[in-house]
Structures are given as structure tokens and as C-alpha cells.
Amino acid sequence: MALLEIRNVTRRYGDLAAVCDVSLDVEQGEFFTLLGPSGCGKTTLLRMIAGFEAPDAGRILLDGKDLAGTPPEQRPVHTVFQSYALFPHMTVAQNIAFPLRMAGRPTEEISRRVGETLELVHLGDKAHQYPHELSGGQKQRVALARGLVNRPRLLLLDEPLGALDAKLREEMQLELIKLQKEVGVTFVFVTHAQAEALALSHRIAVLRDGRVEQMDEPSRIYGFPKNRFVADFIGSINLLDAEVIEAASGHLRLSVAGLGEVIAPHAAAAGAGLRGAFAIRPEQVRISPHTEAPQLKNHFTGRVSSFLYIGDVTTYIVETAGGARIEALLPNSAPGRAQFFETGDAVAVSWRHDAGAWLGE
Amino acid sequence: MSDEAHTTAASRLTRRLVSGPPFLFLLVFFVLPGLIMVAASFRYPGEFGGLAPLSAGRPGEEAGLTIENYRVFFGDWIYAEIFAKSFGVAALTALICLVMAYPVALAIARSPRQRRDFLTLLVILPFASNFLVRIYAWMIILGPLDLLFSRTAVVIGMVYVHLPFMILPLYTNLEKHDPVLLDAAQDLGAGAWQRFWRVTFPLSLPGIFAGSALVFIPVLGMFAIPEILGGKDDWLVGNLIKESFLGTRDWPFGSMLSIMLTLAVLAVAGFSAWLARRGGGRA
Ligand SMILES: Nc1ncnc2c1ncn2[C@@H]1O[C@H](COP(=O)(O)OP(=O)(O)OP(=O)(O)O)[C@@H](O)[C@H]1O
Ligand SMILES: [Mg+2]
Numbered sequence: 001m002a003l004l005e006i007r008n009v010t011r012r013y014g015d016l017a018a019v020c021d022v023s024l025d026v027e028q029g030e031f032f033t034l035l036g037p038s039g040c041g042k043t044t045l046l047r048m049i050a051g052f053e054a055p056d057a058g059r060i061l062l063d064g065k066d067l068a069g070t071p072p073e074q075r076p077v078h079t080v081f082q083s084y085a086l087f088p089h090m091t092v093a094q095n096i097a098f099p100l101r102m103a104g105r106p107t108e109e110i111s112r113r114v115g116e117t118l119e120l121v122h123l124g125d126k127a128h129q130y131p132h133e134l135s136g137g138q139k140q141r142v143a144l145a146r147g148l149v150n151r152p153r154l155l156l157l158d159e160p161l162g163a164l165d166a167k168l169r170e171e172m173q174l175e176l177i178k179l180q181k182e183v184g185v186t187f188v189f190v191t192h193a194q195a196e197a198l199a200l201s202h203r204i205a206v207l208r209d210g211r212v213e214q215m216d217e218p219s220r221i222y223g224f225p226k227n228r229f230v231a232d233f234i235g236s237i238n239l240l241d242a243e244v245i246e247a248a249s250g251h252l253r254l255s256v257a258g259l260g261e262v263i264a265p266h267a268a269a270a271g272a273g274l275r276g277a278f279a280i281r282p283e284q285v286r287i288s289p290h291t292e293a294p295q296l297k298n299h300f301t302g303r304v305s306s307f308l309y310i311g312d313v314t315t316y317i318v319e320t321a322g323g324a325r326i327e328a329l330l331p332n333s334a335p336g337r338a339q340f341f342e343t344g345d346a347v348a349v350s351w352r353h354d355a356g357a358w359l360g361e
Numbered sequence: 362m363s364d365e366a367h368t369t370a371a372s373r374l375t376r377r378l379v380s381g382p383p384f385l386f387l388l389v390f391f392v393l394p395g396l397i398m399v400a401a402s403f404r405y406p407g408e409f410g411g412l413a414p415l416s417a418g419r420p421g422e423e424a425g426l427t428i429e430n431y432r433v434f435f436g437d438w439i440y441a442e443i444f445a446k447s448f449g450v451a452a453l454t455a456l457i458c459l460v461m462a463y464p465v466a467l468a469i470a471r472s473p474r475q476r477r478d479f480l481t482l483l484v485i486l487p488f489a490s491n492f493l494v495r496i497y498a499w500m501i502i503l504g505p506l507d508l509l510f511s512r513t514a515v516v517i518g519m520v521y522v523h524l525p526f527m528i529l530p531l532y533t534n535l536e537k538h539d540p541v542l543l544d545a546a547q548d549l550g551a552g553a554w555q556r557f558w559r560v561t562f563p564l565s566l567p568g569i570f571a572g573s574a575l576v577f578i579p580v581l582g583m584f585a586i587p588e589i590l591g592g593k594d595d596w597l598v599g600n601l602i603k604e605s606f607l608g609t610r611d612w613p614f615g616s617m618l619s620i621m622l623t624l625a626v627l628a629v630a631g632f633s634a635w636l637a638r639r640g641g642g643r644a
Contacts, residue, residue: 050548052544052547071547072544072548073547073548073549073550073551073552077548078548078549079544079545079548081541081544081545083539083541085539085544085545086545087542087545087546087559087560088542089563089564098546098549098551098559099549099550102549102550102551102555103550146549150549150550
């Protein structure tokens with residue numbers, strides 16, 4: 001039995017279904033992420049798990065027990081709010097002690113566990129400071145410590161890293177992973193940053209307009225997006241309109257707009273004559289001088305229309321003879337080589353016949 | 362560098378220009394009169410009331426300064442008693458106002474935003490009619506209840522008049538509370554009472570202090586309510602001071618009383634600030 005079971009949950013605001021018929025399971029000890037663009041219903045779903053909103057339809061079960069009618073203060077579920085929501089009139093230690101006090105723990109136990117948790121988040125020296133005396137990253141840690149100290153069955157995190165700058169964000173991501181492993185508390189994490197979701201999660205549910213579009217492990221979400229929306233939302237990807245010419249047992253023959261015939265891996269949903277899109281990640285596209293003899297079946301010539309030097313890699317935009325724009329990624333691992341091609345260079349792009357995917361409408 | 366120096370010089374000038382006039386105003390209309398009053402409290406009354414001319418003392422006595430007024434004050438228990446009674450009435454009024462105002466302020470602060478201004482307007486609406494008329498209205502109410510001319514009547518009148526001064530600062534404070542803090546408290550296991558006692562109440566302490574001061578201090582100076590609603594035993598410091606200036610026309614004595622009152626208020630304020638700091642309350 002899963003720790004958290006969400007069964008056909010719907011929540012409406014007027015005509016708008018903020019969350020629509022969502023079902024998902026979160027396992028004990030899992031780092032589960034709800035990922036989706038702004039307004040897709042992530043916070044609404046989280047607030048229903050925490051108990052601040054009641055579903056209009058569907059059930060939420062924790063340890064097999066229906067949570068309906070249990071107020072937030074009685075759910076073994078704690079939340080880390082995006083704005084941290086630290087109590088400004090309490091010191092760091094008092095903030096962290098709050099859930100223990102509410103649970104009526106004895107004083108010695110409270111001070112011991114507050115001390116331990118402060119160490120866990122590396123804030124041992126800040127115990128007697130007030131929240132306004134802390135940096136953003138430190139506040140973040142206090143909020144985490146406060147949510148974890150009473151060992152909830154489930155910790156909900158609503159875009160907890162949203163307010164941090166990029167460098168700190170990366171640091172906190174690593175710490176979050178470590179922390180979750182150490183305390184073994186199940187995390188339900190909300191973010192609209194796909195890179196963050198990929199880096200942190202055991203499993204991801206991609207949401208759009210209140211519905212789950214795809215739910216899977218990060219590598220599968222990235223490698224095998226189920227549809228155009230997921231493909232486009234996760235990472236960068238080349239998406240080209242395509243029609244299935246032939247669905248053979250091992251592969252597909254596609255007619256791709258601006259390219260022509262492309263061989264792609266087999267897809268269960270594909271049938272001859274169906275329209276959809278061909279999707280391929282930039283790092284799967286090989287870029288080579290046009291003089292080089294074709295080595296792969298999917299091979300198209302074109303010109304570099306622009307490139308973006310990012311540091312570790314350079315992204316080239318190649319315009320093919322047929323008018324398609326293909327993004328290709330080239331690592332800059334060769335020392336002193338920032339870039340191999342110039343704008344206007346005649347090049348070829350190619351990829352293996354088992355790379356890329358056909359996505360139905 | 363020079364640019365920076367320029368800005369700081371400019372901002373210093375702005376600061377002076379902005380804070381200058383109020384500062385000057387306070388100096389001319391508050392500090393100087395205060396000093397004059399201190400001086401007056403050490404002098405004699407004039408032959409026909411008011412202040413004796415600087416050149417002369419009491420008729421037939423030497424001119425100059427005297428501590429006579431203070432000797433009278435400390436020589437008779439009656440003054441200490443009236444002070445104690447006044448502070449008692451003021452404290453009781455502030456307390457009752459606080460208890461009555463808190464739910465009102467909380468209700469306004471938690472009502473829909475577009476309704477708050479209207480509700481605030483209702484709180485200050487009584488000010489639109491004359492103060493004395495409203496106090497006389499209380500005579501009509503309290504008369505049949507057999508409460509008129511009693512300490513209770515005085516406190517009722519005081520509470521009635523000063524309630525808005527408690528509601529408004531409390532509301533201003535409560536309205537600023539971030540509602541997510543209550544969500545966080547509830548999420549972390551706090552029931553309704555704990556949420557109030559551990560979050561709302563401590564965060565509202567600055568509002569409580571402000572409101573209490575705005576009620577406590579004016580009550581001490583209030584003379585109309587004790588005079589109209591109170592009995593002969595219910596004279597407060599305000600009546601005493603008013604009587605010194607307007608009744609017996611003994612300005613030096615009135616000045617002395619005012620100064621003693623100011624000192625007593627400062628002592629109370631200092632004591633409560635010390636209490637607040639010791640209690641860990643962070644305003
Ligand atoms: N209390 C409310 N009343 C009316 N509509 C609401 C309410 N709360 C949320 N909504 C609507 O429900 C939808 C989902 O909102 P929600 O806050 O869950 O989105 P989100 O995925 O958390 O977005 P973000 O990433 O911007 O935080 C939005 O369209 C929002 O306008
Ligand atoms: Mg949100």
C-alpha cells in the first residue's frame with residue numbers, strides 16, 4: 001500500500017477546475033515532485049493534502065486512512081511554504097520547537113530534538129537569532145528544519161527554492177537530497193522548474209491545467225515524453241510536425257515537415273496516416289561538416305543560422321534545406337575550442353534511427 | 362566617489378528640510394511651554410490668581426522661587442490618593458477597552474478587504490456628534506439603572522469615549538499580519554486557541570501597547586466625564602488640574618500637578634517598557 005493515495009481528486013473554483021480528476025500514489029520514503037507551469041494547480045493539490053482545501057470530488061488517503069474531515073492541525077503532514085512563513089516573533093530555536101510544543105512533547109525532548117535538527121541543517125550557531133536576522137538560504141533551512149523536526153509522515157514543499165538565487169538554489173538542491181535520505185521522510189515537492197524536478201526526484205508527475213499529463217521517473221520523463229506538452233516542457237527539444245507513412249514492427253517511417261523522410265523508433269500509438277510530431281533532443285543530434293560522408297540514416301544538410309555559446313556546450317541552430325530548424329548540442333570539452341562552426345557554414349545534422357520519438361496529437 | 366558624497370550631502374539637506382519644521386514646531390509649542398510650566402510650578406500665584414509677576418512674591422512675602430507647591434502635594438495623602446485612583450480608573454478603562462476592542466479589531470481585520478474601510482468608518486462615526494451630548498446621553502441611560510454619579514458610571518463613560526482609540530491601532534496592527542503564518546501554525550499542529558495565543562496575540566503586542574497608551578493617558582487628563590457622570594468621590598487628576606487653573610486660579614499649583622502627572626506617566630511607561638523587554642516581547 002502506498003503511503004499517500006490520491007484518488008480522482010477534483011477541486012473547482014467557480015467554472016475553473018484547478019485540479020481535475022488527479023490520481024497518484026506516493027510511496028513511503030519517496031521524493032515525489034509535482035511539476036507544471038504556473039497556475040496548473042500544484043499549490044491547490046498540495047493544500048488539499050495538507051487539509052486547507054477540501055476536494056470537491058475524490059479521496060485522499062494517508063496510510064490507507066481517508067483524510068476527509070481531518071483538520072490540518074491533526075494531519076501528520078507538514079508544509080514548507082514558499083514564503084517560508086517563519087514566525088517573526090520567535091527565535092530560530094523557538095520556530096523549530098513550535099511543532100514539538102504543539103504535539104505536547106516534554107521539555108527535555110524538545111530541546112534535544114531542536115538541537116539535533118539545528119545541526120542537521122547547519123544552523124547550530126543561529127539558534128537564538130530572529131528570522132529577520134537571517135539570509136534567504138538560512139531562512140529556508142529553518143523552514144525545512146521546522147517542517148522535519150516532528151518527523152511528519154509526509155513533508156510538502158511548495159516551491160521552497162523559488163526565492164533563492166541560482167547558486168544557492170543548486171547548493172540547496174544537493175542538501176535537500178541529502179537531508180531527505182538522512183531523515184527518511186517522504187517528500188512531495190512542488191516546482192515549475194523542470195531542471196530542479198529532474199535533479200531531485202525519484203518520480204515526477206507533470207501537471208497541465210489541473211490534470212496529470214505523465215507520471216514517471218525523471219529519466220523516463222526526459223527520455224520518453226508521452227506527448228508534445230511534456231516533451232516541450234521538460235528540457236529543450238526539437239518538435240517538428242510529422243505524419244506516419246509506415247508503422248513497421250521495429251521502426252516508423254515518418255514524413256517530417258521541413259526534413260522529409262525520417263526513421264524513428266516504434267511507438268505503440270502510431271499507425272499509418274496519423275499526424276503528430278517528431279521529437280528529438282538537441283544532444284541526440286550530431287552536427288558535422290557537410291563534406292563528411294553520411295554515416296547515419298537520418299542525415300540532412302543545412303546551414304548554421306545561429307549559435308549560442310553557453311560555456312560547457314554550444315547550441316547550434318541549423319536551418320535545413322527544407323526549412324526546418326534543428327537545434328544541436330556540441331560539448332566544448334576540447335580545450336580552447338569554444339566553437340566548431342560559424343554562422344552560415346554548410347553543415348549536416350544526423351541522428352541514429354533509434355533516437356527521437358513520434359508523439360501523437 | 363564625489364557622486365556619492367554629493368548624494369549624501371543632498372540627502373542630509375533633504376532630511377534637515379523635512380524634519381526641521383516639525384522639530385521647530387515641537388520646540389516652540391511643546392518644549393518651551395513645558396519649561397515655562399516647570400518654572401511656574403516653583404512660583405507663587407498672583408494676587409488675583411494666575412502667576413505672580415516675576416518681581417514680586419506673595420503679597421507681603423519675598424519674591425523668587427518656592428517649593429511650597431510640592432510641599433503641599435507631598436504633605437497631604439489626598440493627592441497621592443487621587444493619583445492612585447486616577448491611575449486605577451485609567452488602567453481599568455484601558456483593560457476593558459482592550460478586551461472589548463480586540464474582537465472588533467480582529468473581525469474588521471479578517472473581513473473582506475473591500476468592507477474594511479466601511480467598518481473602520483463605523484468605529485469613528487461617534488466622533489461626528491458632540492462629545493458632551495454623548496456624555497449627557499449616558500446620564501439618561503445610566504440614571505434609570507441607578508448607576509449615575511458612581512465610579513462605575515465614570516468607567517463606563519471613559520470606556521465608551523476611548524474605545525475607538527483602542528480599536529484603531531489594534532486594527533492597524535492586526536490587518537498587517539501575514540495570513541500564511543496562521544496557515545503555518547495550523548499546519549504544524551496548532552489548534553484555533555494556540556494559533557491565537559502563540560501567533561496573533563504576540564504579534565499584536567505593539568498594537569496593544571499603542572492602544573493602551575492612547576487610552577490610558579487621555580483618561581488621566583479627562584475631567585468632563587467624572588464631573589458629569591461621577592459622584593463627589595470620583596474626582597480624578599484631570600479635575601484637580603482643571604480646578605487649579607479655572608477654579609481657584611492657582612496656576613503654580615496646577616503646573617505642579619501637571620508636572621507630577623507627567624512624571625508619573627513617564628514612570629508607568631518606563632516600567633511597562635522594562636516589563637515588555639523582560640518578557641521577551643519584541644515590539
Ligand atoms: N482561492 C482561489 N480562488 C479562485 N481561484 C483559485 C484559487 N486558488 C487558486 N485558484 C486558481 O486555480 C488555478 C491553480 O492555482 P494554483 O495556485 O494551484 O496554481 P500553481 O500550479 O500553484 O501555480 P504557481 O506555480 O503560479 O504557484 C489557477 O488558475 C488559480 O487562478
Ligand atoms: Mg503555487
